[in-house]
Amino acid sequence: MFVYADNAATTRVSEAAVRAMLPYLGTCFGNASSLYSFGQEAKEALENARATVAGCLGAEPREIYFTSGGSESDNQAIFSAAAQGRKKGKMHIISTAFEHHAVLHTLRRLEKEGFAVTYLDVHENGVVTPEQVRDAVREDTCLVTVMFANNEIGTIQPIREIGALCRERKVLFHTDAVQAAGHLPIDVKADNIDMLSLSAHKFHGPKGVGALYVRRGVTLQNLIEGGAQERGKRAGTENVAGIVALSVALKDACDHMAENAEKVSALRDRLIEGLLRIPHSALNGDRERRLPGNVNFCFEGIEGESLLLLLDDAGICASSGSACTSGSLDPSHVLLAIGRPHEVAHGSLRLSLCEENTPEDVDHILTEVPRIVEYLRNMSPVWKDLVSGKKQFML
Ligand SMILES: *Cc1c(COP(=O)(O)O)cnc(C)c1O
Numbered sequence: 001m002f003v004y005a006d007n008a009a010t011t012r013v014s015e016a017a018v019r020a021m022l023p024y025l026g027t028c029f030g031n032a033s034s035l036y037s038f039g040q041e042a043k044e045a046l047e048n049a050r051a052t053v054a055g056c057l058g059a060e061p062r063e064i065y066f067t068s069g070g071s072e073s074d075n076q077a078i079f080s081a082a083a084q085g086r087k088k089g090k091m092h093i094i095s096t097a098f099e100h101h102a103v104l105h106t107l108r109r110l111e112k113e114g115f116a117v118t119y120l121d122v123h124e125n126g127v128v129t130p131e132q133v134r135d136a137v138r139e140d141t142c143l144v145t146v147m148f149a150n151n152e153i154g155t156i157q158p159i160r161e162i163g164a165l166c167r168e169r170k171v172l173f174h175t176d177a178v179q180a181a182g183h184l185p186i187d188v189k190a191d192n193i194d195m196l197s198l199s200a201h202k203f204h205g206p207k208g209v210g211a212l213y214v215r216r217g218v219t220l221q222n223l224i225e226g227g228a229q230e231r232g233k234r235a236g237t238e239n240v241a242g243i244v245a246l247s248v249a250l251k252d253a254c255d256h257m258a259e260n261a262e263k264v265s266a267l268r269d270r271l272i273e274g275l276l277r278i279p280h281s282a283l284n285g286d287r288e289r290r291l292p293g294n295v296n297f298c299f300e301g302i303e304g305e306s307l308l309l310l311l312d313d314a315g316i317c318a319s320s321g322s323a324c325t326s327g328s329l330d331p332s333h334v335l336l337a338i339g340r341p342h343e344v345a346h347g348s349l350r351l352s353l354c355e356e357n358t359p360e361d362v363d364h365i366l367t368e369v370p371r372i373v374e375y376l377r378n379m380s381p382v383w384k385d386l387v388s389g390k391k392q393f394m395l
Contacts, residue, residue: 002315003361007293008151008179008352009319014204016252017245021206024241032238033229042240049247053211056254057196058187065212065220065230066243070178070199071102072223073212076234077174077195078106078145080221082115084172085142094136094144096120096128097337100151103176104333107145120146125286126155126338133162143172148180152334152350153285154294156184163192172218178202178210182253183261183291194218198250200242204354205249209242260355265292267353267362274366278373280386280395284335284348293353298340300395301383302347302376310375314368319350343382344394
């Protein structure tokens with residue numbers, strides 16, 4: 001049996017998205033910037049896609065910029081806000097301790113350039129409060145960037161309230177909505193969002209294409225210089241096929257959001273119930289405020305990497321929480337941010353489901369995970385110390 005349970009890392013491109021993109025790889029391969037009608041067909045598809053994406057977010061088409069994905073969108077949004085801030089002598093940024101590295105590493109770079117960054121505590125439940133943001137805002141704050149939903153533990157942040165606060169204090173508000181777009185309702189106007197990042201491959205679109213929403217009136221700075229594509233803000237011949245697929249996948253996800261969420265969260269809840277029966281285990285992140293497909297656990301006394309390898313043998317694709325840090329021995333910065341001790345954070349497992357998963361997938365996971373956890377514990381010297389009382393259980 002093969003079970004794909006790593007949809008937070010990437011998703012399968014839907015058949016509808018593949019079908020929609022094929023003409024722009026084949027018969028209609030023109031350059032969207034060419035003047036002749038053959039190129040203008042591609043241009044029309046591009047602008048239709050822009051209107052579709054805008055419609056899904058409650059934005060205007062001219063507020064949507066296509067990029068190469070979530071990382072680029074995050075970089076461009078944050079560097080743009082920082083450049084505007086620097087001009088006004090405002091060099092303070094507010095974010096959280098558990099952002100994606102596309103945000104955190106961008107902020108690190110700005111810190112080296114003289115910016116001060118406040119990283120808000122995300123508490124044991126993985127949720128920041130609007131009050132924390134209010135208390136952190138200073139006269140020289142130029143940007144608040146808080147992710148919509150966390151990619152490892154799935155917790156959903158109070159975006160609308162944070163946005164309202166930022167609006168009131170006249171501070172720019174960016175949100176990395178890469179895990180939220182197509183999965184949670186988003187209305188950039190009602191949610192008071194100035195800039196928002198999304199990426200196609202997290203909602204059944206292709207990899208390497210994303211979008212950045214930028215509210216009209218907010219100044220965007222180029223990351224990539226060159227031609228005048230994307231109203232001069234993002235050079236490079238447009239990835240028309242990818243952009244069309246992004247728009248089709250996003251529309252599809254938004255049109256079926258409620259029914260998908262209901263189906264997926266039922267699978268998620270059964271998975272959580274089942275895994276909680278494993279002794280000395282704990283769910284990471286708030287039980288209620290979480291993405292429909294996210295399950296993230298710590299199992300005491302084991303190494304997440306060994307668990308993943310044995311799950312792979314059992315046909316299950318999962319992750320220890322962060323595809324980006326695999327290969328490094330450091331535990332997840334997200335799990336440390338919610339206060340899990342190093343030893344416990346090492347034994348983590350993220351299972352992320354989508355509407356293509358079945359009850360049989362959940363059955364298979366619930367057979368294999370408890371079996372493998374027990375097997376690994378029986379071989380673990382740490383587990384022996386815990387059982388004998390030489391070390392204290394933390395979970
Ligand atoms: C996947 C992801 C990104 C990066 O998006 P890419 O398109 O892979 O560059 C950024 N932020 C979050 C929250 C993500 O889950």
